[in-house]
Amino acid sequence: MACTAPKKVCIVGSGNWGSAIAKIVGTNALRQKHIDDRVTMYVYEEMINGKKLTEIINEQHENVKYLPGHKLPPNVVAVPDVVDAAKDADILVFVIPHQFIRTLCSTLLGKIKPNAIALSLIKGFDRAEGGGIDLISHIITRHLKIPCAVLMGANLANEVADENFCETTIGCKDVRFGPLLRDIIQTDYFRVVVVDDEDTVEVCGALKNIVACGAGFVDGLGLGDNTKAAVIRLGLMEMVKFVDVFYPGGKLSTFFESCGVADLITTCYGGRNRKVSEAFVKTGKSIKELEDEMLNGQKLQGPFTAEEVNYMLKNKSMEDKFPLFTAIHKICTGQLRPAGFIDCIRNHPEHMVKNPETESI
Numbered sequence: 001m002a003c004t005a006p007k008k009v010c011i012v013g014s015g016n017w018g019s020a021i022a023k024i025v026g027t028n029a030l031r032q033k034h035i036d037d038r039v040t041m042y043v044y045e046e047m048i049n050g051k052k053l054t055e056i057i058n059e060q061h062e063n064v065k066y067l068p069g070h071k072l073p074p075n076v077v078a079v080p081d082v083v084d085a086a087k088d089a090d091i092l093v094f095v096i097p098h099q100f101i102r103t104l105c106s107t108l109l110g111k112i113k114p115n116a117i118a119l120s121l122i123k124g125f126d127r128a129e130g131g132g133i134d135l136i137s138h139i140i141t142r143h144l145k146i147p148c149a150v151l152m153g154a155n156l157a158n159e160v161a162d163e164n165f166c167e168t169t170i171g172c173k174d175v176r177f178g179p180l181l182r183d184i185i186q187t188d189y190f191r192v193v194v195v196d197d198e199d200t201v202e203v204c205g206a207l208k209n210i211v212a213c214g215a216g217f218v219d220g221l222g223l224g225d226n227t228k229a230a231v232i233r234l235g236l237m238e239m240v241k242f243v244d245v246f247y248p249g250g251k252l253s254t255f256f257e258s259c260g261v262a263d264l265i266t267t268c269y270g271g272r273n274r275k276v277s278e279a280f281v282k283t284g285k286s287i288k289e290l291e292d293e294m295l296n297g298q299k300l301q302g303p304f305t306a307e308e309v310n311y312m313l314k315n316k317s318m319e320d321k322f323p324l325f326t327a328i329h330k331i332c333t334g335q336l337r338p339a340g341f342i343d344c345i346r347n348h349p350e351h352m353v354k355n356p357e358t359e360s361i
Contacts, residue, residue, distance in 0.1 A: 006036040009184055010089035012082065012104065013096035014043040014057075017157040019067035021095055021121060024160075025184050026073030035184055042085040043078040054078040070161045083111045091184065092146075095121040098136055099299075102126070105143035117177050118148035119170070119185075123205040124301045131311040135202050147174055149181055150198055152205035153258035154266040155190075163189045169259035170194045171201030193257055200243050200250035201259045206305050207242060208264040211235030213302040214328050215268035216277025217341050227342065232268050234324050236261060237350050242322065246312060273302035281338045303332040323348055 009029065011022045022041050029035045046053045048065055057063055057078035061071050079085035086092055086108055096104065101122065118140050125133035137148040153168030160166060170185070170192055172178040178194040186192040195201065214235060218228045236255065243250040254260060268274055276290045283290070287303050306329040313319045319326045327344035330336035336344070 006034055007090040007180065007184075008036040008088050009039050009091045009093065010086045011039065011041040011076075012086060012092055012094045014041050014063060014078065015066045015095070015097075017121060017155075018095035019063040019070070019072065020157040020161040021093060021185075022076045023067075023070060023072050024187055024190060025093065026076040028184050028187070030073065030075055032183060034180075037075050039073075039076045040079050040085040040089065041076055042082045043080055045080040052080070054080045067157070067161055082107055086112050089113065090116055091181070092116055092118045093121065093184075094118060094136075094140060094148075098122050098124040098126055101136055101139055102143065105140060108144060112144065112146070114145075116144075116146050117181075118144065118146055119151055119181055120148055120202070121151045123152060124209070125206045125305055125308055127308060131308070132315070133206075133305075133308045133312065135199060137198065137202055147177065149173075149177060150202045150205070151181075151185065152201050152263060154262035155258075156266065156270060160190060163187075165189045165191075167191045167193065167258040167262065169201050169254075169257040171198035171254075171259070172196065173198050195251075195254055195257060197251045197254040199247045200254040201257070203243055203247060203250075204239060204255065204259045204263065206301065207239045207309070208235075208267050209271075209273045209300075209302040210306045210309065210325055210328055211239070211264060212267040212271055212273035213277040213300075213306065213332065214324060214341070216274040216279075217281055217328070217331060217338050219274065220278040220281025221338060221341070223342070228268065231324065231345070232264060234345055234348055234350060235268075236264060238322050238324050239264075242309070242325075245316070245318065273300055276300055277302070280332075287332060302328070306332055321349060 009025055011018055026039045029037055029039050043054050048056060061074050120137045122136045128134040137150050140148040149170055149172035151168055151170050155166055155168050170181055172194055173196050182192045182194055214231045215228050218231055240255055276294055279290050291300060309325055310329040313322055323345050327341055331338050
C-alpha cells in the first residue's frame with residue numbers, strides 16, 4: 001500500500017446499506033487526491049420494469065430498488081460482474097448478505113490484487129463447520145489471503161443516506177490501514193472511530209441482534225420501558241462475557257463505541273429483529289411465517305445467531321451463565337413460551353450478591 005497512485009475502491013454489494021455507503025465513498029473519492037475518482041459497485045443484476053438495474057443506476061445515478069429517492073455520485077459505476085468490479089481495487093468494501101460470502105470469495109480468489117485490503121460491513125456470523133460461529137472477516141481473510149478490517153455501528157441505512165448525524169466504529173488491527181479506511185468512509189455526518197479490537201467490534205454487530213429479539217418480546221408482552229432497559233443492560237453484560245469467554249483479549253472500552261452500546265440501543269428500539277419478535281409474541285405465528293410476511297423473504301439474524309451461540313454455550317456447559325441468550329434461543333425455537341421470558345432472567349447472575357473482597361475491578 002506504499003505506492004503513491006490513488007487507491008481504487010470497489011463496493012461489493014448494492015443493497016440498502018451498500019448503496020448508502022457507495023454514496024459516501026463516491027463523494028469522498030472526488031474530494032481526496034489519494035483515492036481514485038472511479039468507484040466500482042458490484043450489483044447483482046435484476047430487471048426492473050424491463051430494464052437492467054445496472055443500466056438504471058449508471059444512467060439515473062439512483063438505486064431505484066434498494067435506495068430509492070437518493071442520488072448516488074456519478075463516479076459510482078454499477079458493474080454486474082463481481083470479478084470485473086473488483087479486479088483493480090486496492091480496497092474491497094464487502095456489504096452483502098452473509099450467506100453469500102463464501103461463494104463470492106471463491107469467485108474472487110486469484111482475481112484480485114494480492115496486496116488489496118478488505119473492509120467488511122457485514123453484520124452477523126456464518127456457521128462454522130461442525131457448528132458454532134465463524135466471523136465474516138476471518139472467512140474473507142482465510143479465502144482471499146488479504147487482511148480484513150470491520151465496520152459496525154448504530155447505522156440504519158436510510159438514516160445514513162438521509163445524512164442524519166451518526167457514528168460508526170472501524171476495527172482494524174493494522175495501524176497502516178486504519179487512517180486510509182477512515183478517509184474513504186468519514187464525512188461531516190458520519191463520524192468514524194478506529195480501534196484495533198477487530199473481533200470484538202464484529203462480535204458486537206452480531207450479538208446485539210439476539211438482544212433485539214428479547215427487546216421485541218418485551219414489546220410484544222407489553223412490559224414497558226423499564227423492563228426493556230433491563231433486557232438491554234443484561235444483554236450488554238452477556239455480550240461482554242461472551243467475548244471474554246470465546247474471544248479473549250477484547251477490550252471493555254470497545255463496548256462503549258458505536259459498535260457496542262449505541263448499536264445495541266438502536267437495534268432494540270428499531271430494526272427488524274425487534275419488530276418481528278414483537279409480532280411473534282402478538283400473533284403466535286412462526287418466525288418463518290413472519291419473515292415471509294414482513295421481510296419479503298429476507299432472514300432474521302437474531303434467531304440464527306442465537307442458535308449458533310447456544311451451540312457454543314452448550315459445548316462449554318455455560319447456558320446457565322447466559323440466561324438471556326439461552327431464553328431467547330428457546331423462545332425462538334418453540335421450547336419456551338414468550339410469557340416465560342422474564343422468569344428466565346429474574347435470577348440472572350448479574351443480580352446475585354457479590355463479595356466485594358473477591359470482585360476485581
